[in-house]
Amino acid sequence: MTNDLVMSFTEDSSGLWIATYGGGISYFTDGQFINYSEKEMLSNPLIWCSATDNENRVWFGTSSGITIKDKTGVHPFHIDETIDHVRVTSLKTHQGKMFIGHRNGLSVYSGDSIVHLDVGFKRVRALQSTKDGILLVGSSNGIYKFHQDVFTRVSVKNDEELYPAYSIAAMDSNRFWIGNPNGLFMVTNDTATKIKLGPASGHNFINFLLLENKDVLWAGTNHGLYEINVSSLNKNGGLVARNYTPSDGTRSYETNLNAAYKSSAGTIWFGTINGALMFAGERFDRDHQPEVPVLNISEIQLSLDKTNWDKFCRGYLKGTNLPMNLSLPFQKNHLTFHFIGISHSFPKQVKYQTMLNGFDEDWNPVSQTRFITYSNLQSGEYTFRVRASIDEKSWTKEQTFSFVIKPPFWKTIWFISLVSLLGLTGIYIIFKVRMRSLEARRTTENLIYKTRLMNLEQQSLNASMNRHFIFNALNSIQYYINRQDKLAANRYLSSFAKLIRKNLDSSNSTDNLVLLTEELERLDLYISLEHMRFQDKFDYEISIAPDLDTDSIRVPAMFLQPYVENSIWHGVLPMQKPGKIRVDIVKTDNQIKFIIEDNGIGIDESLKRKKSKEISHDSKGMLITSSRINVLRKITKRNIQIVGPFELQDEQGNGIGTKVEIMFPLEKNTTFSEKSR
Known part of the structure; x- marks a missing residue:
């Protein structure tokens, strides 16, 4: 034959026709092959199928239509465009008609006509x-x-x-x-x-x-x-x-x-990829089960060498001489297993499958090799399994061998436990040293903050009791004395003395915090003194939410006065008409909000007048208070916020006052009551 890739067979009255894939057609008669491979004879040399019709014509289905052998010889058979340019994959004569299977479906040729079935x-x-x-x-x-x-x-x-x-x-x-x-x-x-x-x-x-x-x-x-x-x-x-x-x-x-x-x-x-096969062998007894080989594991080697296992095992198995309870150190992990299956009827057809539990996930491919090697096995428990067969249907009983590879000392439980304990001890020591370092750093930082806060407290006291305020207070007392208004002079002098005492007392506070009750009394004393001094210039009101217990809430000392002072001097005093100052203290969520609001000239107008020297008062109290709040925020880790001062405006954009809000988070042990001021 001209090609070994045999695709199809059929016969006519003279002999057998063999079609190939790429090698044309061969005609087998009287033990001889006659080949038809010329291009002019074939529609395409790639032939897929063949059949003989009722007129003793031989049909061949190719990759490009039909080739036929009739009385005139072998030649392409042009039926129509549909068949001539399509791969024909099956042919069958049925009830006098030729059925043609192809990639587009099925066609039927009868007489001289073709029908394409849909x-x-x-x-x-x-x-x-x-x-x-x-x-x-x-x-x-x-x-x-x-x-x-x-x-x-x-x-x-x-x-x-x-x-x-x-x-x-x-x-x-x-x-x-x-x-x-x-x-x-x-x-x-x-x-x-x-x-x-x-x-x-x-x-x-x-x-x-x-x-x-x-x-x-x-x-x-x-x-x-x-x-x-x-x-x-x-x-x-x-x-x-x-x-x-x-x-x-x-x-x-x-x-x-x-x-x-x-x-x-x-x-x-039969057609294979390596030629045609004519079957003429003896039939086997279909009720007889194929012979099963006799299988044994014959030897185990370490690193491909014969090994004395005495120091790794507890004796040897009788009959096989294989080591019992084999336990190997981690570096002895290169094992070769030898096995043999004996079949007297089919000695050359014995096939094996192996599997190592703990390493292989499934059986290895069937092979006739009688040994297998496993390298670099990790520590663990293993079982080697092998089975044999003649026909890959009937398998022998598995032969097995179990063994252990011990882990290296650094993977043992005692070593891991020791290293873990040492590691945890080291981590604990580092943690304690770090915590002490952080504690010392926090102590130092708090000391620095507290020192700074004390300085700011002193500055706040100085700002509250500045020479202008004291001078103006004494002038007011002198004014009432000169007018022979003893009642007003005594009241002013009494309030002034109380204010000085409270300011001095607050400077002695160890944590720079005072009760809200004391802070409000101080604020009331300050505003009342300024109100007596400027009787017709402003009124004031201090409002406290009824659910606040001012005796249990602590706040920074003298932190409200600078904002009220700012409202008096830069808000309401420059006005032609009397002004109003309002201080509201309310509770929102878990914090207190202090709101200081006036209906004075506003920030923009105040700045203009300050530039033109119409307002000469210069207060540093708000800047000092802001610095104190920043330091307190770092010491107490409480998010104290100051919003403002900002200008209040009417619909035309004219300034109609000033407002500032201070949000002070409550301490965890702060309580509320129905007490009100």
Whole structure:
């Protein structure tokens, strides 16, 4: 033959025709081959299928239409444009007509006319006539029956893997087999049953099916030929089949699509990727189970050397002389296992599968190699398993060997525990040193902040009791004395003395905080003195929320006075009419809000007058208070906020006053009551 890739067989009255993939056609007669490979003879040298019609003409389906052998010789057969330019994948003579399967579906040639059927076929690869006169059509999307010029789709349960149909073999229209890349399926009435031929995918990739007789079904796979006992498919005992591979004399493991044929003389022909195979071997006893080899693990080696295991085991097994309770140090982790399966009938066909529990996730591929090596095994418990077979169906009982590889000392529990303990101790020491360092740093920072706060407290006291305020207060007292207003003079002098005393007392506070009651009394004394001094210039009001217990809330000393002083001097005094100053103290969530508001000239106007020297009073109290709040915020870790002062404006944008808000978070032990001021 001109090519070993055999794709199809058929015969006419003279002999056997063998079609190849790329090598043309060979005619086998009287033990000789005649080759037809000239380009002018063939539509395409890539041939997929063949069939003989009722007129003794031989049809060949190629990658570009039909080639035919008739009385005039071998030549392309032009039917129409649809067939001439399409790959023809199956041919079948049925009821005097030639059915042509191709990638676009199915066509029927009868007489001199061609009919292209539009039944819903897609890529027809399999055509098979049954004994009851029905044509089975296998496509990529279904199985169809053709009977009395009508196509009917075969409804099959659980048909998810049934398509595409590569090949069909049939007893009758209600019992047939389908082969495809997914496996072999037996279809009985409307039910498909998958039949597993072997352990790997190559065993179950079906290229062709051929029913030799009612007892024998042949399947061509990618792992050789399978001769299947048909009656065993209905028995509970399971599948009885024999796998023929190159070790049995076949030319190749891999077979081809459509490449099976039973001649009129009863000879079975198969096509492989390495030529044609004519089967004429003896039949095996289909009720006889194949011989199972006798299997043993013969030897274990360490680093490919014979090893004295005395110091690693507790004796040796009788019969095999393998070490018992083998326990190896971590560096002895390169092991080779030798095994042997003895079969008197098939000594060269013994195959093995191995697996190392603790290392392999599944059985290793079937091999005829009688040893396996494992390198760099990690510490742990292992069990080596091996089994043997002749046909890869019947396996011996597993032979096993268990052993242990001990971990290195740095992976042992005692070492890990010791290192962990030392590590935790080190971490604890570092943590304590760090905490002491942080504590010392915090103490130093707090000392610095407190020193700064004391300085700011002194500055605040100085700002509250500045020489101008004292001078003006004494002038006011002198004024009342000169007017012989003893009552007003005594009242002013009494209030002034109380204010001085409270200011001096607050400067002695250890944590720079005073009760809100004391702070409000001080503020009231200050405003009342200024109000007596400027009787017709402003009124004032201090409002306290009724749910605040001022005796349990502590606030910075003298922190409200600078903002009230600012409202008096820069807000209401420059006005032509009397002004109003209001101090509101309310509770929001878990904080106190202090609101100081006046209806004075506003910030913009005050700045203008200050530039023009109309206002000469200069107070640093608000700046000092802001600095005190910043230091307190760092010491107490409480988010004290000052918003303002900001200008209040009317709808025309004119200034109508000033407002400042101070938010002071409450301490955790602060309580509220119904007490009000």
